[in-house]
Amino acid sequence: MPANKPKFYLTTPIYYTNGLPHIGHTYSTIVCDTIRRYKRMRGYDVIMTTGTDEHGVNVERSAKKAGVSEAEFVAKMAAEWKALWEELSIQGDEFIRTTDLKHAHTVQWLFKLCRENGFVYPGHYTGQYCIYDNAYVDVKAGENCPDCGRPTETVTEPNYFFKLSAFQKPLLDWYAKHPDFIQPESRRNEVLSFVEGGLRDLSITRTTIRWGIPVPGEEPHVFYVWFDALTAYLSAVGGPNYEKQGFWPADIHLVGKEIIRFHAVYWPAFLMAAGLPLPKQVWAHGWLLMDSAKMSKSVGNVVRPRPIVHVLGMDALRYYLLRETVFGQDGNFSYDALVTRYNSDLANGLGNLASRTAAMVEKNCGGKVPQPGALQPQDEALAKQAQAAICEVLELYEKLGFSRALELIWSLIAAADKYLASEQPWTLSSSDADNQRRGTMLWTAAEVLRVATSLAHPVLPESTAKVWALLGQTGHVSSQELDALRWGQLKPGTPLGKSQSLFPRIEKAEAIERMEAMENEAQKQPSPVTAPAAASAPVAGGAAAAAAPAPAEKIGIEDFAKVEMRVGQIKTAERIVGADKLLKLTVDIGTEIRQICAGIAQFYEPEKLIGRKVAVVVNLAPRKLRGVESNGMIVAASVGPEGRPVLAGFPDEDVEIGARLK
């Protein structure tokens, strides 16, 4: 490898080990792998990092439940993730685990730099913490996590704060100077408005957690999960000695849109505080939705990659993910669309063109690439289209416009099919003139295949290698230099390789049935190290019950007695201007009429609530919400992932207003 190759560094998220990979994680990783292969073919010295984020309370608990040590637990989880990527032929050049020693050193080093530069100070933090999301959430004690709907815990602890507030201006300046830093545009605007709204300092260490990287000389402090996890991108390429390897700063951090803030705000701020170079770009892609709902374990609509790869092959999955969705936007996943793409684009398109071309060369040209003769306008037209496609596809890949790039490659394939249909090489005789004309046609078709194969290789590594061999090309298609790719480089006389079916057609119903059966089977057998809290619920139609949230900590009756709940009757109800979720209620609780705000406006019509009897927490400290005083709390069940409120009530028997609930 020449040392003067330009370097290119890209990363997938460092996945949290609270479960096994589903198709969403696979999507991120496949996109990265595609970029990596593409950049290699353009002559870059590329490193791609992926890995696992293994610290935190959740891991502590999951390990405990599984009856193993944390180290043992995360080792098994990391192995699972690694194994899947290997099955998908995704070789992350660096697989970083946040429990790696070199990573601990990097985190400690980064902290030291931030501290020496005056951006770290000691303080105390009290807040509600969601152990499932590994984040403090902005809710009151006893409330569920607004994101996942599961219980939160009250945590008070001394810790170190990072002076994020000091970086509002520097970050805004950076964004202004680097307009492409955050992609796509819509995410950039969101981050901008978030930062413009002011930044609060960030707690970056914990004393309540044992399973984490220790803060040197400050035990029992360990690093907060995001300070820890983000730094993995740096540890993977040398940590404190990053300059020696020359890969930092990263060219692209590829992330899901839900973690854009950590990557586009916190991470650059940490690096600025430490005086280190910032990554060049953070690219947030969309979600793969199932029936327009976010795929998540708690909803139970998870799709895993293995059944798909088993039935249709790895390339089919890669092709579908990159072709079906405009990169950056949300996309829909469905088995139906997947199989449709497979049959119409891969089997009938690329597979069939390869097959028919090879068969004709075999039959008419002795199995060798024929010599093209004099060109006719239709031959030249196809050549021109192919040459144009090379330029355009490369431009599109550069912008991560995978769906358009594939569309273009496939329109080239369609043009070759059309060319063959109109030229009809099979009708020609065995006269010299006809042989020559046929040779031109078949050479042209084969050359389209060669060009399309080279261009599609980053997306379809497995099958394009087969076409490459079929065309009798030497070397591996991955070693082709895309910058040197031109129409006309196919050498006549090259003997073809063995013909093989690339993408056998498959009956849609049968394919879907097989994939769903495998998926259901997999759901029934949770991984031995997967703790109940992280267990997957079944896909729609499955039989097993959805995973229950972990129970809250046990309390004594005296704790419960502190809460005074009484039956109240709603007297009036109205919406509050400027609040989507809030209703202003007046409630008769027997002794008095209280004004209470409740976050139920999206699910209850104010008029229909009047006269309704509800359970009210009456001894809660008053508080203003949207400028409206709220004196108490209406009790409601929180249902589903979106936390839809369902009012607790007394539908069957009448109760006296003011009666205490015990």
Added chain:
RNA sequence: GCCGGCGUAGCUCAGUGGAAGAGCGAGGGUCUCAUAAUCCCUAGGCCGUGGGUUCGAUUCCCCCCGCCGGCACCA
């Protein structure tokens, strides 16, 4: 409520100030080299509603309706 985006053929979406597009699906036809593949034709969609600017708007501006995202908000 604030900020931003979207609403185009059955489905997924592209697109432009000047005669409405692609892929898939559906209907009809064709060829036979090929993976019952290919290719050709057809489908008839007030380009969300109502205004405005313009010689002319799907494309520019405003209102409204619907959907989505971020923030605020859920005691």
